[in-house]
Amino acid sequence: MTQVETNGFEETVEYAKKLGKVLKGGEVIAYFGGLGMGKTTFTSGLCEGYGVKAEVSSPTFALVNEYGSTKKVYHFDMYRISTFDDLCSTGFFDYLDTDAVLAVEWSENIENALPENYIRVEFERGDTDDSRILRISGDKVYEDSWC
Ligand SMILES: Nc1ncnc2c1ncn2[C@@H]1O[C@H](COP(=O)(O)OP(=O)(O)O)[C@@H](O)[C@H]1O
Numbered sequence: 608m609t610q611v612e613t614n615g616f617e618e619t620v621e622y623a624k625k626l627g628k629v630l631k632g633g634e635v636i637a638y639f640g641g642l643g644m645g646k647t648t649f650t651s652g653l654c655e656g657y658g659v660k661a662e663v664s665s666p667t668f669a670l671v672n673e674y675g676s677t678k679k680v681y682h683f684d685m686y687r688i689s690t691f692d693d694l695c696s697t698g699f700f701d702y703l704d705t706d707a708v709l710a711v712e713w714s715e716n717i718e719n720a721l722p723e724n725y726i727r728v729e730f731e732r733g734d735t736d737d738s739r740i741l742r743i744s745g746d747k748v749y750e751d752s753w754c
């Protein structure tokens with residue numbers, strides 16, 4: 608497990624870029640943490656680092672946003688997902704077995720459906736308005752190469 612504190616969204620973007628750079632495709636990045644913690648912000652840095660040009664925005668209404676062409680990132684919002692059928696309807700399982708990167712907001716709601724070797728990113732508020740504590744765990748290979 609690795610823990611960092613970021614101050615301001617720019618630092619979260621920079622940190623996420625580092626993770627994006629070491630992704631190979633096929634990874635699941637599962638975010639945990641409430642509204643306004645920086646999950647969407649993190650995803651924009653992740654895409655940039657991974658080399659996918661995208662206007663990253665919250666997939667609140669669509670449930671999933673698709674970014675990229677040859678390299679793909681699927682960005683999910685699981686806030687309103689409560690049943691297995693709901694989850695299936697997002698395409699989560701279809702994309703899981705591809706070489707796309709899956710970035711999943713509100714993973715709390717689908718924790719049981721996450722694959723064995725996902726990368727877990729937990730967000731917590733820090734001492735100030737612009738401070739966030741990020742805790743990353745999961746695949747040790749990634750921790751070693753970017754933290
Ligand atoms: N350290 C930080 N990291 C990320 N976002 C931050 C930070 N400090 C302040 N913010 C602000 O918090 C908000 C995070 O929004 P967003 O990324 O959409 O959160 P979420 O997707 O978790 O709801 C943005 O308005 C951003 O500017």
Ligand SMILES: [Mg+2]
Pocket residue numbers: 646647665666712
């Ligand atoms: Mg969001």
